[in-house]
Amino acid sequence: MQLTGRQQEITRIVRENGPITGEMIAQRLHVTRSALRGDLAVLLSGEVIAARRRLGYYYLGAERSRGC
Numbered sequence: 001m002q003l004t005g006r007q008q009e010i011t012r013i014v015r016e017n018g019p020i021t022g023e024m025i026a027q028r029l030h031v032t033r034s035a036l037r038g039d040l041a042v043l044l045s046g047e048v049i050a051a052r053r054r055l056g057y058y059y060l061g062a063e064r065s066r067g068c
Contacts, residue, residue: 001046007039011059014049019056 003011006029013025022040026033040057043049051057 001048003042003048004039007043010036010039010043011048014043014057015059018049018058019052020058021056025057 009029010025013028014020017024022033022036025040026036029036040049040051044051047060049057050060
């Protein structure tokens with residue numbers, strides 16, 4: 001899966017700081033939460049990250065998205 005620069009940055013933030021809320025990711029990137037929705041959807045569907053209610057986003061790893 002090819003990730004955009006912002007998706008790669010989100011992945012790095014989640015990997016280094018997870019679990020982390022969407023609001024905290026948005027603050028680190030200086031964008032709105034709604035601006036992240038599309039990128040988060042791609043990362044969630046690609047199983048690079050996952051989310052849990054009341055916990056936030058956490059890193060699953062690129063190897064999961066490749067089926068390893």
